[in-house]
Amino acid sequence: MPNSIQLKQIVDSTRFNHLITTLILINAIFIGLETFPSIYQPYQQLFFAIDIVILAIFTIEVILKLIVYRFSFFQNNWNIFDFIIVFGSLILYNTPYVSVLRIFRVLRIFRTITTVPSLRRIVTALFMAIPTISSVLLIMGIIFYVYAILGTSFYADIAPEHFGDIFLSLVTLFQIFTLESWASGIYRPIFEQAPLSWIYFITFIVITTFIMINLIVGEIVNNAQKITDEIEDETEDIKQDTSEITELRKEMREIKQLLEEKDRSS
Template sequence: MEMLRKFVMDTRFNRFITGLIIINAILIGIETYPGVYSNNYTLFFTLDVIILAIFTIEVLLKIAVLRKGFFHNFWNIFDLIIVLGSVILYSTPFVSVLRIFRVLRVFRTISTVPTLRRIVTALFMAIPTISSVLLIMAIIFYVYAILGTSFYREISPEYFGDIFLSSVTLFQIFTLESWASGIFRPIFEQSPSSWFYFISFIIITTFIMINLIVGEIVNNAQKLSENIEEESDEIKREIHEISALRKEIEEVKQLLLEKNK
């Protein structure tokens, strides 16, 4: 069992699985070309079965080695759901659902690359703050949608005809996609003061709110990096202490041997 544990936890084994995930992602991408896929269907099918079999064996080996500890890790459960879903749906008529699970295998890259795991963990840690920021943004959108409908309904009914159209228009402005030439300038020609409405909305939502979200994610990523560094320092200190103890034990052994002589 110890040999199996070393094999499953070995860096080379994890690199092999990561490489297999990348190959699987490339194959799924190539399958989107009907000419290539139809002419080489047997090859693609065989490779897919082999890759799925290896993923299944990997998960089973991890369960055998880690046992209950396997289910204490979110990423292990994530891998299990993807592989289990792929295996269960493989011989069923639910082709569309199977395709979703096959594409989801690409996300397994996140669970095998530590830096990606750190970023996703930071994103999950930021969810409470992001939720608060999104709530504020929803209020801002609602207020500006009402103002836009009240001020510019007559000038531009296709963009500000009602609160729903105003909300969609504001989302387009928020993404900065063709907002100046398509939306702002025609309204600005008839209402010169409209620049304040549009500019203030962009500054508040696109610049300030988005920077708050990004800043929170960056802070969490930095905290995780600091925690990892602290853990690494602790491990180094423990290794140093163990080395010092071994040296002292060796010295004691030498003294005892000399006394026995």
């Protein structure tokens, strides 16, 4: 039976990580195929067996990591996420809570994030940007509210189906924000009766869709760059440590050779 050092080498190995990633993708494909009754119904037992096997492998993976890392396993948020997804699926098997089990099965697909470092960096950057995103969303909420009041005041009589009250105006503004059929469906009929309405629509689109969204994207990109720089710094430190170890080994070999030559000469 392998010792803890060998287990750690297995768990941390690239092959093991690629195996788990492949199983996650296979699991995702089979969950998707289950949505086709013509495929799922004839092979229902096969789908069930494959799901059990994949879940068993995921469980073994988490157990191995618990054996290797012990309590430090739970110091990593990604490990906690894996633990909840896997053991949540185990606990809910053969229970009446089928809908909750389906949620956990679908959430297994998110484990791809935990096995792919580049995806982890992007998600981490997204979480780091939450304070800034929250501030931007608050400003956007204020802008939406102000423009909804203006739209209701100016265009309620012209287009009551879009600006009849503040709630309709907010929904309309969200459609304009997504740039989905805003020109032909909303703007042009109003423009025919209110030529200056272009100021209202263009300013709203420029402020929300272009400026605010770019602020959010820019913050996420900056955080991703910070994470990348930190990883590069850590890698550089490791390279320096490795170089120093190599130099020490070289010096030790030279000292050993000198001692051997001295012993021979004496």
